[in-house]
Structures are given as structure tokens and as C-alpha cells.
Amino acid sequence: MNEACRFGIEEEYFLSEAGSRGVVRKVSPAFIKAAQALFPDEVQREMLQSQIEVATPVCDSMDQARASLTALRTGLAGLALEHEMLLMACGTHPSAAWARQRATDASRYDALMRDLQMLGSRNQLCGLHVHVEVADEDERIRLMARIMPFLPLLLALSTSSPFWQGRRTGLMGYRLAAYGELPRTGLPELFTDPDDYRAYIETMVAAGAIRDASYIWWAIRPSEKHPTLELRIADSCTRLDDTLAVAALYRCLVRHLLRQPGLNADLTAASRGVATENLWRAQRYGIHGGLIDADSRSMRSVPSLVDDLVLQLAEDSAALGCEADLAACRRIASDGTSADVQLAVYEEARTRDGGQPGGLAAVVDWIASETRLDDTGWGRGEMSRRGAA
Numbered sequence: 001m002n003e004a005c006r007f008g009i010e011e012e013y014f015l016s017e018a019g020s021r022g023v024v025r026k027v028s029p030a031f032i033k034a035a036q037a038l039f040p041d042e043v044q045r046e047m048l049q050s051q052i053e054v055a056t057p058v059c060d061s062m063d064q065a066r067a068s069l070t071a072l073r074t075g076l077a078g079l080a081l082e083h084e085m086l087l088m089a090c091g092t093h094p095s096a097a098w099a100r101q102r103a104t105d106a107s108r109y110d111a112l113m114r115d116l117q118m119l120g121s122r123n124q125l126c127g128l129h130v131h132v133e134v135a136d137e138d139e140r141i142r143l144m145a146r147i148m149p150f151l152p153l154l155l156a157l158s159t160s161s162p163f164w165q166g167r168r169t170g171l172m173g174y175r176l177a178a179y180g181e182l183p184r185t186g187l188p189e190l191f192t193d194p195d196d197y198r199a200y201i202e203t204m205v206a207a208g209a210i211r212d213a214s215y216i217w218w219a220i221r222p223s224e225k226h227p228t229l230e231l232r233i234a235d236s237c238t239r240l241d242d243t244l245a246v247a248a249l250y251r252c253l254v255r256h257l258l259r260q261p262g263l264n265a266d267l268t269a270a271s272r273g274v275a276t277e278n279l280w281r282a283q284r285y286g287i288h289g290g291l292i293d294a295d296s297r298s299m300r301s302v303p304s305l306v307d308d309l310v311l312q313l314a315e316d317s318a319a320l321g322c323e324a325d326l327a328a329c330r331r332i333a334s335d336g337t338s339a340d341v342q343l344a345v346y347e348e349a350r351t352r353d354g355g356q357p358g359g360l361a362a363v364v365d366w367i368a369s370e371t372r373l374d375d376t377g378w379g380r381g382e383m384s385r386r387g388a389a
Contacts, residue, residue, distance in 0.1 A: 005255045005320060006133040008228070009065055009247050010055045011072075012126035012236050013371065014088040014096070015080060021364040023050035023096040023124070024085055031083040038075055042068070050096065051126060052076070052087075058133075062244055062322045069240055070373060077372035086368035089126070089243075090338060091161030091175035091235030094346075094367075095360045096124055125175045126236035128158060130247045131228035132254040139258070140222040140229045141194040146257050146264040148187060149271065151219055151233050152278035152291055153309070156302050157329055158234035158246050159286040160338035166360060168346070172286030172339040175235050176279070179217075184210075187279065188218040190272050192265075197222075219279075229254060233279075238338035238370045241328055248325035249309075252316040259316070286340065287333050303333040341366065 015024040015031075027049045035043045035052070042054050054076070056068040077087040134140045159173035171177065179185050191197040204210045214224040219233035231250045237243040257263055264271075271294065278291045287302040306329050310317075317326040345366045350359030 004060060004133070005251050006058050006060055007065070007247065007251050008056050008058050008131045008226075009069065009243065010053060010129040010131075011069065011089060011243065012051055012053045012128075013076070014090065014093045014126060015050050015052060016086040016088055016093065016096075016364060016368070018081065018084045018086050021086070021095060021361050023093050025049065027052075027085075028083050031079060031085065034079050034082075035076055038079065039072060042072055043076070048124060050093075050124065062248055062320075062325045065247065066240070066244055069243065073240065073371055074373055077368070086364065087371050088364065088367045089160075089236045089238050089371040090342075090367050091126055091159070091173060092164050092178070093124065094163040094342070094363045095166045097165060125161075125179055127175065127179075127232060128234040128236050128243055128246065130231040130234070130250050131223060131226055132231075132251050133227055134229050134254065134258070135227050137222065137227075138194040140227075141191055141197045142265075143229050143254065143257055144188055144197075144220055144222060145190055145192050145267055147220065147229075147253060148190075148267065148275050149264060149278075149294065150253055150309075151187065152275060152282040153302065153305060154231065154246055154250060155219075155233050155235070155279065156282040156285075156287050156291070157249070157306070157332050157337065158237050158242065159282070160235040160238050160342070162339040162343055163346075163360070163363070166356070168343070171283050172288075172337065173235055173283040176219075176233070176283055182217060184215065185217045186219060187272065187276055188220065190267060190269065192267070235338075238341075238367050240373060241325075242332055242338065244325045245328035245332060248317070248320075248322040249313075249329050251320060251322065252313040252326055255316040255320065256313055286337050303330070306330055306333040338367075338370075 015027055016022065017024055039054070042056070044053050054072045056065050059065045080087045134143060155173055155176065161173050161175040162169060162171065164174050164178065201213050205212060210216070212224055217232070221230050221232065223230045234246050237246060274292050274294045281289050281291055290299040290301050291305060293300045310326055310330060313326060317323045342363045346359040346363050349362030350356060353359070
């Protein structure tokens, strides 16, 4: 076992027009050039021009990850403002229309758009991906199955996508519902035998269905490029503290399962079925609806599940030095996720300003301000002045 559980974090962001607050249809080449000059190893394009992705270096500590993401968020947000744009960390953009999206010009994305057709344009979604190092390939594959029951809780703590196409969806995490239109998404099959997983990938590649394993977009997967198990279920977290809390929880879970090889080693089709139901409940209710506890065959609240899990992972969080970030999961479970704040901001502004447009604009401004890590009151009023200028 690799005691360090080194890790890396990838965050996807939207680029929004500062004046209209809608997503950018065609991003300025000057912005991309400046961003890649400022962060040559950390910034890359995404499939749609309205999105951009960042990746931290390989990290040994949560402090390293915090420093890296702080620099990336503040640096890119500042550049975005210089180009009349807002940088936004959220699972779905509150008001963007997918039909207006344009793909990024790149050979991989061109091929994907030809294959996915309209679904590619509708992939107007941003996620948080966390890689944790697991050196042994067979262990990565086994862990993919063994960690499955915990995935809905990780989603519940990260929900940041209550809006779609300018409307309230009624879900706290709509992103996965939209992402589910794509093939090879959702929970993985229950691959308890590493050879079975490899046979699946080899068959898919040999048949020409996919080029390689990077075209598997499950909620969790062994990375194609790195010796890591990659978490993909989480929405892009608006608040940096939430990103680090989710990353710490996942990192501790990986270490814990490595230390306890018998834990979740006997999962069945019923186990996956319960995880699938809990995944829906996390999308629908976020931290509020409760999740099924398979052991007690009862519905338990998210705060109680988080409390128990933080205690269960105490030895792992102490060993990894991430006690504070893991404990922050309790704060999210108690006080709410980005989705909760977005809905509160929307209702307050909609009532005050007399309509849906004002409510959505206020949500965009709150997300942009939090992404930028601005604690100076920058937000709605500033963007109104910029839009009127």
C-alpha cells in the first residue's frame, strides 16, 4: 500500500459573459493564450468553448492542493475579467442555452462531436475529478467496485447544479442526469475480477466502439494516463473549501479501503442496485433527502452518515494530515451545498427584483464571486456596472 495516497485535483469551469451573464459562445484566443502562458502545465481546453479545465500538480498534502487551486482560481478569474468574462465553478450554468454552444477545435473533440451529435452540444456540464494514486492496477480495479456504495454521499456533498437552461430543475444535482445521456456514464459495472474489466476494455477497443479506456466516463474509473483511481461523480464545487473537503473524503476512503481489504469485498448486484437508488436520491435531494443504509436497511440522514464516516476515517485523516478538510464535510452536511445557496440567492433576488432574470443574474454573480475567492463584496453590483458600461 502507498501510505502517502498522493493525489491531484481537476476542476472544470464555465466562462460567462460579464455583461449578459450567459456563457461565452466563442472564447477569445487572447484569453486562452494568456491563460496558458500564466499556467502552462495546469490549464487545458474542454470540449465546448464555454468551458476550461485546470489540474493541480501531483500533491502530497491538502495544503499543496489548496495553494495550487487558489492560484488557479484567482489567476484565471482575473484574466477572465480583463476579457469581460466571469469564471464560474458549478455543475451547470444557471441560464446557459445548450443550443448556442460551439465545440472547441481539436481532433479529439471533433471526433467526439461527430459521434455524440446533439448530445455533445448538450454536454454543458462541469465536474470535479480527484485522482488518488494506487500503484497496483488490479487493486485500482477492485477499489472501483468496493468504493461504489460511498459515491452517492460524495455527490450529495458536492451538488451545485440546481438549474438547467434558465429553469429550476427541482434537483440539487442535475448535472449527472444530463450527463447520463452519454454512453458509458453513471456507475460502473460490478467488476470484482480485474481480468473481467480488462476483457471488457479489450473487447470495446477491438470492436472499434472506443479508442481506449479514456472513452469510459463512469462516475469512477481507473485512469488511462496515471496510476490512479479517478473520482468523477462530483459536481464542480463553487466553494474551494467544498472541493478540498470532497477530495479529502475520497482520499481517506481510498486509504481506508486499502487498509481494510475485506471491506465491501463481497458486493452483489443488490449492492449496486442500492447504490444506484442512492445516486438518484443524492441528485434529487442533495444533503436533505437521506440515503439508504444497506446494513440497517433503513433511510439515514446525510449528516448522520457523514458524522459516522468522519469518525470511521479518523486514523486515515490523521495519517494523511487532512483532519480539518475531512471535518469540513460535516459543515457542508449541516449548512448546505452550493446548490442550497444558489436556490436561496435566486429566491431572494427574484422576489426583490421582480422576476426570473434578476434571480438568475444574482446566482451567476454569487458563483463567480465565490469561484474568484473574493471576500470584498464583489458581485452583483459590480457586474451590473460592467454590463451597463
